[in-house]
Amino acid sequence: MLTKKLDIIDADRCVGCLSCVFACARRYGEGGYDRSAIAVRSAAGVEKGFVVIVCRACTDPPCAKVCPTNALVAKKGGGVFLNPNKCIGCGFCRNACPIGAVMWDEAANKPIICVQCGYCVDFCPHGVIGIVERQTEGV
Amino acid sequence: MHPNDPLYRVLYIDLTKKIYWVEDRRELFENYLGGAGVAINLLKEECPRGADPLRPENPIVFAVGPFTGLYPIASKTVAMFKSPLTGNLGESHAGGRSAIAIRMAGYGAIVIKGASKHPIYVAVHGDKVFFRDARALWGIKSSITVARIIREKEPGAGQRAIMRIGRAGENLVKYACVVTETYRHFGRLGLGAVFGSKKLKAFVVSGKRSLPVLDKRRYREIYKELFDTMVKSPLMKKYHDLGTAANVIPLNKIGALPTKNLKESKFENADKISGEYLAEKYLGRRLACAHCPVACIHLAALREPYENEPYFYKTTFISYDYELIYSLGSMLGIRNAEDMLKVLDEVEVLGLDGISSGVVLAWATEAYEKGIINENDTLGLRFKWGDYETYIKALRYIVEQPNEFYKALANGVDYAASKYGGEEFALAFGKNEMPGYHTGYLGHFGFLVGSRHSHLDMGGYSIDQKALGKEYNLDELVVKALREEEWRQILSSLVVCFFARGIYKPEIVAKALEPLGWNLTPEDLGKLGAKIHRLKYEFKFREGFDLDSLRLPHRIFETPTPHGYLDEYKFKEMIEKFKLLIQK
Numbered sequence: 001m002l003t004k005k006l007d008i009i010d011a012d013r014c015v016g017c018l019s020c021v022f023a024c025a026r027r028y029g030e031g032g033y034d035r036s037a038i039a040v041r042s043a044a045g046v047e048k049g050f051v052v053i054v055c056r057a058c059t060d061p062p063c064a065k066v067c068p069t070n071a072l073v074a075k076k077g078g079g080v081f082l083n084p085n086k087c088i089g090c091g092f093c094r095n096a097c098p099i100g101a102v103m104w105d106e107a108a109n110k111p112i113i114c115v116q117c118g119y120c121v122d123f124c125p126h127g128v129i130g131i132v133e134r135q136t137e138g139v
Numbered sequence: 140m141h142p143n144d145p146l147y148r149v150l151y152i153d154l155t156k157k158i159y160w161v162e163d164r165r166e167l168f169e170n171y172l173g174g175a176g177v178a179i180n181l182l183k184e185e186c187p188r189g190a191d192p193l194r195p196e197n198p199i200v201f202a203v204g205p206f207t208g209l210y211p212i213a214s215k216t217v218a219m220f221k222s223p224l225t226g227n228l229g230e231s232h233a234g235g236r237s238a239i240a241i242r243m244a245g246y247g248a249i250v251i252k253g254a255s256k257h258p259i260y261v262a263v264h265g266d267k268v269f270f271r272d273a274r275a276l277w278g279i280k281s282s283i284t285v286a287r288i289i290r291e292k293e294p295g296a297g298q299r300a301i302m303r304i305g306r307a308g309e310n311l312v313k314y315a316c317v318v319t320e321t322y323r324h325f326g327r328l329g330l331g332a333v334f335g336s337k338k339l340k341a342f343v344v345s346g347k348r349s350l351p352v353l354d355k356r357r358y359r360e361i362y363k364e365l366f367d368t369m370v371k372s373p374l375m376k377k378y379h380d381l382g383t384a385a386n387v388i389p390l391n392k393i394g395a396l397p398t399k400n401l402k403e404s405k406f407e408n409a410d411k412i413s414g415e416y417l418a419e420k421y422l423g424r425r426l427a428c429a430h431c432p433v434a435c436i437h438l439a440a441l442r443e444p445y446e447n448e449p450y451f452y453k454t455t456f457i458s459y460d461y462e463l464i465y466s467l468g469s470m471l472g473i474r475n476a477e478d479m480l481k482v483l484d485e486v487e488v489l490g491l492d493g494i495s496s497g498v499v500l501a502w503a504t505e506a507y508e509k510g511i512i513n514e515n516d517t518l519g520l521r522f523k524w525g526d527y528e529t530y531i532k533a534l535r536y537i538v539e540q541p542n543e544f545y546k547a548l549a550n551g552v553d554y555a556a557s558k559y560g561g562e563e564f565a566l567a568f569g570k571n572e573m574p575g576y577h578t579g580y581l582g583h584f585g586f587l588v589g590s591r592h593s594h595l596d597m598g599g600y601s602i603d604q605k606a607l608g609k610e611y612n613l614d615e616l617v618v619k620a621l622r623e624e625e626w627r628q629i630l631s632s633l634v635v636c637f638f639a640r641g642i643y644k645p646e647i648v649a650k651a652l653e654p655l656g657w658n659l660t661p662e663d664l665g666k667l668g669a670k671i672h673r674l675k676y677e678f679k680f681r682e683g684f685d686l687d688s689l690r691l692p693h694r695i696f697e698t699p700t701p702h703g704y705l706d707e708y709k710f711k712e713m714i715e716k717f718k719l720l721i722q723k
Binding site for chain 2: 039046
């Protein structure tokens with residue numbers, strides 16, 4: 001099947017403005033970035049550029065594999081869906097993601113999961129992130 | 140203001156007792172927004188009359204505002220303190236990640252009081268404050284290394300600011316700066332020396348939180364409108380493409396680029412240190428302050444071979460801006476970009492204010508030419524326009540202060556000239572070294588009476604340029620300049636970067652405040668701006684500022700501006716007009 005997902009187009013173009021990070025939090029209609037699913041930090045000093053961490057929407061996601069309560073479920077075409085009612089906040093998913101793309105909502109004690117909505121892309125003025133199409137076989 | 144917005148929280152840190160506490164100062168923020176408006180109130184509360192700027196009684200205030208963390212280009216932190224350079228109001232703004240970090244840590248302002256006996260650095264991580272030993276960091280050669288060490292030790296990567304001083308601050312050079320995120324600075328008026336006097340090597344802030352708004356839908360809509368306007372605006376293009384260095388060629392063309400200590404206002408080598416040239420040959424990376432899509436920060440990549448070691452290179456990233464190209468380029472007659480970048484890098488490593496450093500060295504060069512100082516004073520250095528190697532050595536001497544002459548230079552150009560002579564070509568206004576605009580009356584008038592003696596107070600340099608070829612009514616323009624400075628108090632209370640002043644107009648600001656829970660009309664904002672300006676002036680008068688005894692360096696009358704030669708008498712008239720205006 002053909003699905004759309006968020007992807008890094010060119011991390012070397014990142015200027016570290018954090019507009020994407022703030023955009024993600026604005027989905028909740030709030031400022032700041034406590035509940036953002038994107039993280040941007042410098043790669044050992046800003047002169048070395050930036051590390052941009054977004055969920056890759058894995059087709060066989062390790063975060064869902066380790067969820068003991070089936071709160072995180074792999075979606076058809078990639079990525080995961082979170083059912084917060086089932087989540088017990090164990091943090092296994094956060095530890096299982098090798099790129100650190102499972103962020104944490106400290107107040108709710110639950111993971112912050114990218115829903116691949118692409119709202120952040122509209123706020124990246126420098127072409128770092130984008131929505132791409134890909135062919136997957138489903139799960 | 141939203142009742143749950145943590146903006147009202149003020150963090151107090153006492154370096155003497157190594158204690159900290161948080162106070163609810165809701166009334167201050169409700170009346171003065173944040174940033175400059177709140178900081179001047181906190182400074183008045185904390186700084187005793189006649190305080191010695193380098194004694195523990197001088198507080199440091201950092202403040203952010205209601206737009207910080209909520210709207211784009213609200214990227215700046217306001218620092219207030221008593222300036223060791225001028226002995227009066229010290230106010231300096233910086234971006235980097237400083238503003239977002241303070242806001243995300245959950246504070247509207249931070250007040251640092253007292254002084255430590257031994258070197259420390261302070262780390263604020265959300266609600267917790269840590270006093271860390273910094274004895275092993277004191278005296279480290281480069282301000283950049285200090286941050287590298289702290290970066291490894293402290294948590295909060297991506298969400299923190301690491302403000303620190305170099306050896307200039309440790310050694311109390313009166314125009315030492317505080318560096319944040321390596322390439323942004325609380326540059327002017329000597330905050331670095333105040334840090335040094337408190338034995339405060341660095342100040343780390345980090346945090347992560349949500350900020351509540353009252354009308355979520357409206358907030359999102361207004362954000363999107365603002366963002367789209369910004370990225371499509373000419374501002375975005377100018378400052379993203381070439382950065383502030385784009386100003387070199389146009390200012391040189393109109394004869395407003397101070398050159399060789401303002402003996403001239405055009406530089407024959409301007410094209411070799413221009414934004415265009417630097418972008419073509421050296422631009423290695425562009426960066427943004429946190430929450431600013433413009434990304435005006437330009438880093439040159441300078442590749443240098445090691446001598447006596449073939450195929451061994453180092454590549455240094457050096458940030459450049461218009462002001463530094465003026466002060467450490469044209470002012471010193473530096474003829475090519477590579478030489479200039481090496482001087483810029485040394486200023487960064489030592490932690491000096493680039494503008495003041497350049498003006499001091501320019502004065503020293505002319506004083507040496509005229510025989511006012513000699514090689515006994517300079518410890519053998521022969522100052523010569525364009526000789527960047529001598530300038531680098533002199534910068535190190537200013538920081539080390541091995542003799543009386545370099546001690547004098549470390550006190551600023553006004554002091555050095557009062558000791559050695561050459562006051563007529565010592566380019567300081569209110570004891571602060573001159574910014575890079577010899578544009579006409581309003582530029583210099585702004586340096587003279589602007590509340591922090593900065594070109595950014597009134598933007599007089601811009602008023603001068605816009606008036607070229609048009610009516611140049613000084614009486615009216617004084618009013619315009621003052622109104623501009625008053626409005627900028629609102630921008631620096633929100634706190635938005637002045638580069639976005641064309642977007643954040645009074646109506647837009649009032650509209651953007653609404654969904655956050657503020658109810659202020661453009662007229663209210665105008666009145667508040669004037670009120671904050673007068674509060675700053677009250678502090679200045681309290682500390683001895685006197686509009687009747689201001690010194691204008693004679694040099695500005697000897698070199699033509701785009702508006703021709705300036706007349707000293709006209710400045711007297713402008714000051715009289717200004718006095719009447721601020722008494723109202």
